[in-house]
Amino acid sequence: MNDTGRLCQALALRLHCGAESERLRGNLARLANGARLWVEEIPDGADSRLAEVRREREMSRPADPRTGPGARAVLLRYADGTEELVVVAHRAVAEPYDLARALLGEAAGLSVRPAEQTAEREAELRAALAELDRGPAPEWGLGETGAATVGHRSFAVPAHAEVPTEALLRAALGLVLARCTGQSEVVVGRDAEHSVEFSAAPSQTVAEYLEVAGGAGPGSGRAPVVGLTVAPTAEMISGDGVKAEPFESRPFLAPVHPMSLYLAGDGSTVLSGSCVHRHAAFGDAAVEWFTGMLTTAHRALVTAAPDTPVGELSLFDDERRQELAELGGLGQDLAVPRERIEEAVRRRAERTPDAAAVTCEGETLTYRQLDRRADRYAAGLRGHGVAPGDRVGVCLERSLDLVVVLLAVLKAGAAYVPMDPAYPGERLAFTAEDAGLQLVVTRSESFPRLEGVLLVGPAALDGPGRARRGPGQPRDSGTPPRVSPDGAAYVIYTSGSTGRPKGVVVPHRNVAALLAATEGDFALGGEDVWTLFHSSAFDFSVWEIWGCLMTGGKLVVVPYWASRDPAEFAALLERERVTVLSQTPSAFAQLAQADRESRITGSVRLVVFGGEPLDTRPLRFWLDRHPERDCRLVNMYGITETTVHVTAQTVDRRAALSGSRSVGRPLPGWHVYVLDPEGRPLPPGVPGEICVGGAGVAGQYLNRPELTAQRFVPDPHAPGLMYRSGDRGRLLPDGRLEHLGRLDNQVKLRGFRVELDEIRARLLDAPSVTAAAVVLRQGQEADTAGARLDAYVVLRPEVADQARTGATEEVRQHAARFLPAHMVPSTVTALPALPLTPNGKVDAERLPLPLEGRSDGAEEEPAGAGDDVASRLRAVWEEVFGFRVGLDDDFFALGGNSLLGVRLLAALKAAGMPGFPLPQLYLHRTVRQLAPLLAQEGVSA
């Protein structure tokens, strides 16, 4: 980096009485180690555009003491007789003002620093710059890494009669920095070597804060990203018959800090400032917002009552605030039909009655058949006492029946509450009770029997049911009741931060809006074939089922085993000519792997990613084989509480190559705000909480008024509510959103939203546990399938002495009784105490890696004499898990899952060992159990 310009200052003076160039030249040469005076004749007047250009050029030229005198004077002689002197000097050599005075003969005593001291000082200053440059570019500055250019922006602030310019501007800067960094302690640079640090805490009054900022002490060593220099008013110079009036000064010729602000306190009522910024650290758009906030904060400090808390000062004027809201997508019109889901499906059934609607393992229903069967089931539901506005539990595997039942529930005017049959009984029971279910449609034998909850199989709905009529209730008349699109369509339970899942109530109109917002852009229609890949308890299935059936497509129900076997799933995509595929990135990674092994020659034209953050980089391999013109990839950020999706970003090759984290712009009808913890707006680039308003906002958690009031709050710019997602994100200047993870420690694991606190709460429920922590550990190199949850517990002293493995396994099993499989920690490690940060929080960084493998003494364990298959199998397990494995370690207890199972099969194949049908793994869960199975198969070639 060329630092010379950062260490030079410039001063322009207007000479009122003629200065003789020969005398000036002589003075200068005497003063500054051979510095020269240059005389330039400018063929235009001093007020001309040419004069401005020439003056600017001279004010911008650095003077390097390493290659020359480190100072320069240029006498500009204009055609109108005006004369100006521009003096540039390196900080190691002299102050331009002092040099100008000496040059003009006012203070003969002044001399510049001797050469040897100059060299020393120059080195010191350069070292100070190097120190400044060590800080990384602030992420919120939206700089362009590696850019060598400098941007410039002017701003203006009114002068204040009582508060000194520098104190006031510094105070305004402090407020803006605090908002942008999220920290109330701010540091502001003064020059290469000095900075001040002070608190911009929101509770201070304006009067207190101005005092704090004005009297700020030296910084503690944090490298400031923003510098502020306020030049003092320069006095007229007179001497030797010369009068010279300084009229412009520059404290640096290139930004000293990543962003450097300067302003001349020249006594005017409006002070014009300059902001120069390195593009490597601050983009032009970020600086535009920054200086806008700065002038607004400045005005607010001037106009607010002195006892106003500074936290209440607005950093955005109304116009900017509106601009920010529109940047987040506010105001995009969306025409949504006033229609319920089942009405939209009925409309399709009327239009294309014989088109295939749903197919599952060879059995197909046309739209007419689907509609009629769902009508019958709806009648069956009513026969079981279901009335409009009720909630009906549905706990079915993916099947034709599942789709029919869901549609039937809607036709009955009720809302469905989907539950995954694989969830533990206690969670199912909790859901049934919390949702106040009286009827659950399920085939599961193990669904908990609960007082007042009737369990029926789908078949029982096909025909008159056993009525549970109360006295006076009419028997089902067969006429569908009139119901509104504002009614609830479904209630989906999501992981809750209090340790309790919560039901999100989503109205029909939200789903209609979701389709209205995407149908055109995605060109969804009757030619499309969709997959139903996801559990109905995961709201991605809402998109899959209703997205398909409301647009007239054909829905292919993916059986459980096909959804867990990428090669089988790839074959299904080809067989069924699937066009619209929805996937979590983790699942898609497996599919892409299968595609690499055997290219999917298919018809998939649209892949919608959802459910967890997408790492776009690996997608370039897919794009190599399936170019964008054939298959569009769309990354969608979404939340159950805002109806599946919020934003959409088409991932093209450029995005994949750059590893873009953008999730795109909000769908029409949806809008986002990025707010700080106090709910105040944040400018583009600054991360905060993503809040979502518009057509998708669900509006409530079932029976949780307090939580509802906390998370669903009035939208500041539009009628209705906005949802505070708890997700961390930031807007980009072009209106796209970047999703940066969770504000709290809710994480996504293999597509599931997992609240670590919920798991922790379960662990703490175990009688032996006194403290607990849970962390998500990623597999090697962003291997999402290899991600696992590691739990740490502190056991009660009397338990801690017992065999460690036994005690921790008990804790794990306790957690497994309530938590769904994906939330059960893979490992539980007992610690004498949890490591804490100085603030008293659990220090996740210092939690040790869990014991490798579950069985103690795995090392010594003999595999059995001559049992070659077992030892080879164990080696493959260890390769797949990445740690040592015992012969009796349970595959699933080790953190194995179906994805890793598939990987195990691939590794066996690669090792030249025989494979086995994946379901066998559930029956033979240890190396010792599995080895004989493989031995039977014989070693394949």
Next chain:
Amino acid sequence: MNGALTAPLPDGVTAAGALAGKAALITGAARGIGRACALTYAGAGADLLLTDIGHDLDGVPYPLGSAGQLAHTARLCRELSPASVVATAEADVRDLDAVRAVVDGALDRFGRLDILLNNAGIAAPSGKTVHNISPDEWDLMLDVDVSGAWRMIRAVGAALTGQRAGSIINVASTAGLVGYRHFAGYVTAKHALIGLTKSAALDFAPFGVRVNALCPGSVRDDDAAEGRMLSEIARSLDVPVAEHQETFLAAQPMNRLIEPEDVAGAAVWLGSDASRQVTGSTVTVDGGFTSR
């Protein structure tokens, strides 16, 4: 870091252009291609330090750029572009100290240097078969045409790499790409200059400094630019200028002699950020002559 603290300029005739605000040093600027480049650079908004030798050399059979011609070039530049600072200095590129002083002067005046246009060179003594060239003639040719460019590069190297930006343009010739009868010294020197270009490009690439060679074909002797290269070559070969021009014209696929402005246009491009990924390359402006 690049970039002085410069406010964005509003529209206007002043200082707009591909080289606005850049500082360039041009050797051999008194006349010919050097003058044409200086004028084009000024028109593109650059500040200029123009140098030439200012006197004749023993052993070179034609008059070299004079102090008066150099001053005239500077005057023309100032008239064309009042926004540009145009300074001059006399220097012999064979003199290491003189070269150092010129570069220091440019840095002193401009505070930085963005472009070095190594244009100074001689075409004669030539006109002899290779074994008839005297040791002095050989040494002189290489001293000016190759070592002169190297001395300039040597002198600007620290400043340019320190700035992490800069463009060096070595004016070679089609004689750097193909051979010409009776011009062994010149051809050797220009080939060497291209080699110097490539090596310097590699040395400076990590510092963001670019080095390229510009290879003009036969440039018309232009009255305004006071160019006389073609005449001198004809004289070296002892043929009438008109006949010599005819020979070259016949060999140029575009069927036109190169104008000094054609070369200057390429020099502006190589000096500007428009060519920011071009380094170590040889840009040929020869009407297709070397493509045959």
